Amino acid sequence: MVKIIMHGCNGKMGQVITRLVAEDEGAVIVAGIDTYTGIENPYPVYKSLEECEEEADVVIDFSNAKAVDGLLNMCADRKLPVVLCTTGLSEEQIALVEETAKKTAVLKSANMSLGINLLLKLLKEAAKVLAPAGYDMEIVEKHHNKKVDAPSGTALALADSLNEAAGGVYEYKYDRSSERVARDKKEIGISAVRGGTIVGEHEVLFAGEDEVIEFCHTAYSKAVFGKGALEAAKFLAGKEAGKYDMSDVIQF
Numbered sequence: 001m002v003k004i005i006m007h008g009c010n011g012k013m014g015q016v017i018t019r020l021v022a023e024d025e026g027a028v029i030v031a032g033i034d035t036y037t038g039i040e041n042p043y044p045v046y047k048s049l050e051e052c053e054e055e056a057d058v059v060i061d062f063s064n065a066k067a068v069d070g071l072l073n074m075c076a077d078r079k080l081p082v083v084l085c086t087t088g089l090s091e092e093q094i095a096l097v098e099e100t101a102k103k104t105a106v107l108k109s110a111n112m113s114l115g116i117n118l119l120l121k122l123l124k125e126a127a128k129v130l131a132p133a134g135y136d137m138e139i140v141e142k143h144h145n146k147k148v149d150a151p152s153g154t155a156l157a158l159a160d161s162l163n164e165a166a167g168g169v170y171e172y173k174y175d176r177s178s179e180r181v182a183r184d185k186k187e188i189g190i191s192a193v194r195g196g197t198i199v200g201e202h203e204v205l206f207a208g209e210d211e212v213i214e215f216c217h218t219a220y221s222k223a224v225f226g227k228g229a230l231e232a233a234k235f236l237a238g239k240e241a242g243k244y245d246m247s248d249v250i251q252f
């Protein structure tokens, strides 16, 4: 039985995980952490990880970028593996992830779904052929109106995947409104749309002369992320210090 601390337990994803774990005989949430305490849960909830004394095998985090420094420092001190799903991290925080991974196991992924993780792989093949052939690469992501970070962590991961396959020479362009110049060949455009209850949509376009190839992923429910996070937590429990991602969990 994998014992989980749910960091951000009272948020939308925290509650999805709470429901999934309740139906899973191989896992249990031993405590939740959240600054908001207005929800009843079948486990004790603390306002910070410092207050939590329950023994656990792993932390699942779906919270807020502002909460991530404290979380990583506590996980490093307690040698507690952590599945880090929160997006919108700064460069300094990404460096802190690397430091933390020297002391405990850290699995960081901007998107826990099988579909996006397969797409990250497929895009590399497409970019290897289409980028040298001069196709422009653009990403459009759409999310609900409660999302605070833009572009999405997934859009950035997709861009990194394209850029890596295309030689690492691309710059990311988030806004074209401040200049009057034609598109540079060595840029990947990333556009963010926010509205209603859109769970998460990502489109990657390869636009060439007289043809466009599009790869699309649509999440119809947050459960796709929750299932992936739970699988990742089971994988990470008991692992030695190091940095992991969903490609370690999903065998294609």
Ligand SMILES: NC(=O)C1=CN([C@@H]2O[C@H](COP(=O)(O)OP(=O)(O)OC[C@H]3O[C@@H](n4cnc5c(N)ncnc54)[C@H](O)[C@@H]3O)[C@@H](O)[C@H]2O)C=CC1
Residues within 6 Å of the ligand: 007, 008, 009, 010, 011, 012, 013, 014, 033, 034, 035, 036, 047, 048, 061, 062, 063, 064, 065, 066, 067, 084, 085, 086, 087, 088, 109, 110, 111, 112, 113, 149, 225
């Ligand atoms: N990697 C993935 O597959 C996915 C990642 N996400 C990311 O996960 C994060 C959370 O998403 P949602 O659940 O939709 O957001 P949410 O806003 O519904 O939930 C966040 C929760 O974190 C809590 N929180 C804030 N500060 C905290 C602190 N210092 N300590 C503990 N808890 C704290 C909030 O009170 C709230 O209950 C976002 O960054 C989102 O982009 C969301 C879905 C999938």
Ligand SMILES: O=C(O)C1=N[C@H](C(=O)O)C[C@H](O)C1
Residues within 6 Å of the ligand: 087, 110, 111, 143, 147, 151, 152, 153, 154, 155, 199, 200, 201
């Ligand atoms: O905030 C969300 O909802 C999501 N965030 C992640 C991201 O920023 O990529 C993953 C998913 O698309 C949902």
